[in-house]
Amino acid sequence: MNPEAPESDFPEIRSLDLFSDMESEHFKMLMRGAYVQNFPPQIELISEGDPSDFLHILLTGSVDLVSQWNGRTTSMARVRPISTFILAATIKDAPYLMSAHTLEKSRIVLLPSQDVRTIFDSDSKFARSIVNELAQCYRSVVKNTKDLKLRTSRERLANYLLRQQKGAGGAAQFELSTEKRRLASFLGMTPENLSRAFKGLQTHGVTVTGQNVIITDQKRLVAFANPSPLIDDRSI
């Protein structure tokens, strides 16, 4: 690979599904306008309702996407490296529907939205990748809606734990990757109710102490949670 090529400066980005197939020249153009910044924790990166000037790419750290209405707040999603966020707003040149703030020290690439739209129009490989990414995002939100509408809070927690377990390698013991109050908000319940949901899962094969989760009875938990690939398998 040519060491002069800009992709050598951004190998993590170039290797993302979204950018891996596009033409080298176009990738260069995109990266010429890119800003890379380090943000401390608890920084408001973008605010709900603002115009979408940049496509964001999280390189390290983590970001919470939240929405507000009438003084209430809910966590909509957790972004983990390496992935983009707020792609749809960038594409549509429409206001952000969610706010984003860092949870830890985070390294983030900002790509001017206008550049993304321009290159999209002239690079069909890039266009294909954007469509795949958007379709994936859409299906994730649909699955989340099904989770919210079809399950009780305890069932949502049980299935969340099974998904986390899978993501952590499948062992019976793993750590929660999230503060409990944020997890509660993401799952659509209060922190108090999350505590009670954890207690309620004790009889279904789960023990939690602090961040530590132990699935003491996998079969029992699966029987209770009844996970479905059409809700819980985030890869299809």
Added chain:
Amino acid sequence: MNPEAPESDFPEIRSLDLFSDMESEHFKMLMRGAYVQNFPPQIELISEGDPSDFLHILLTGSVDLVSQWNGRTTSMARVRPISTFILAATIKDAPYLMSAHTLEKSRIVLLPSQDVRTIFDSDSKFARSIVNELAQCYRSVVKNTKDLKLRTSRERLANYLLRQQKGAGGAAQFELSTEKRRLASFLGMTPENLSRAFKGLQTHGVTVTGQNVIITDQKRLVAFANPSPLIDDRSI
């Protein structure tokens, strides 16, 4: 316009945002493989989990998209003419996340998913349209999630009525376009609870008799509903 062109056979489809910009030759190819069918009411068009063989376009009638889990069912969306549905599954060649059934006699175009994907790859205008459509769909689902997580059932109903009113022209009186039990399911509540929510809105400027809705006090309803463009404006 050339009367021989196949678009003359499908003017309603050609005029859809999704197809209006694509090359004539590609549109012809798409339509060559198209089936147009009339379905009676209450027909299951597609089932959750099935492979997505066709992109569907609703020409007349109406379609309900529902999802199930553990014996529970919820209405995810209502499709009205003229629009496509289940685009993301077609693009990703992934199983449907929702079932679809007709609510009334419906005329529906079926486009083989493989054709859509093939032409997508060779027509950048079509690709652009698909991206716009997907981004729109994504944002709609996000708004719906915000509605579900941030509002009580009564607040959801109040805002739904304001959106319906706007869609019906803005007059104080309009008809519900949906059976109440389906509306209840779509709004994420039981039919009983919907009845009570309607009653609860009487003191906030709404009177409902049968399908007939009268906003007796617009200001009062708006004050209670507190609609937000970032949830309720489905065009941005």
Added chain:
DNA sequence: AATTTTGATTGATAAATGTCAATAGGTAAA
């Protein structure tokens, strides 16, 4: 180490929502 702050948990209670059963009303079929 002591203090302060923050998050988690618990108990008591309230509010929201769901379930069940009964009834009313309207529509469609016989």
Added chain:
DNA sequence: TTTACCTATTGACATTTATCAATCAAAATT
């Protein structure tokens, strides 16, 4: 018309979830 069926509504009650207040635990700060 009569009957049958389906939907909507209502009341009583159960369950789920949220709220409030107090306490506890852990982490951060002084």
